[in-house]
Amino acid sequence: MLDKKTKEKIIKKFQIHPSDTGSSQVQIAILTAEIEELTDHLKKHKHDFSSRRGLLRKVSERRRLLKYLQKEDEQAFIELAKKLKLKIANKMMKDEEEKKLKEQELEKLMQSEEEETE
Numbered sequence: 001m002l003d004k005k006t007k008e009k010i011i012k013k014f015q016i017h018p019s020d021t022g023s024s025q026v027q028i029a030i031l032t033a034e035i036e037e038l039t040d041h042l043k044k045h046k047h048d049f050s051s052r053r054g055l056l057r058k059v060s061e062r063r064r065l066l067k068y069l070q071k072e073d074e075q076a077f078i079e080l081a082k083k084l085k086l087k088i089a090n091k092m093m094k095d096e097e098e099k100k101l102k103e104q105e106l107e108k109l110m111q112s113e114e115e116e117t118e
Contacts, residue, residue: 002033014080024069025080031062032084066092 002010007030011021014029038055042048070077070092081089 002030002037006033014083024065024072025076028062028065028069028080029084031058031065032086034058035062063088070096 010029010033011026014023014025015021016023016025020026035055035058038051038058042052042055045051066077066081066086066089069080077089078093080086081093
């Protein structure tokens, strides 16, 4: 569990405007700090299964928020991923690029089929 001062520092570092405390970027940054803390705890206490469950829950929540941020504001997503050095963000960006390429290929195929039928 993060203490109040640490949380305030994270909020100040990642906030979009002065009164921002709950934007996606701030939430992701806080979750990342909590995940790092829990990971260190689990390295020492391998059999703490309730904490492991909490860690998995935080990871999935962060993944959902990252997906949302990527969909809404891709530039902010990229900047946040670089600041936090997230591996999952790199994977998400690659997946998104592959998806776009497949969609473009599908469109080309559809266009070529339409031209053939005419």
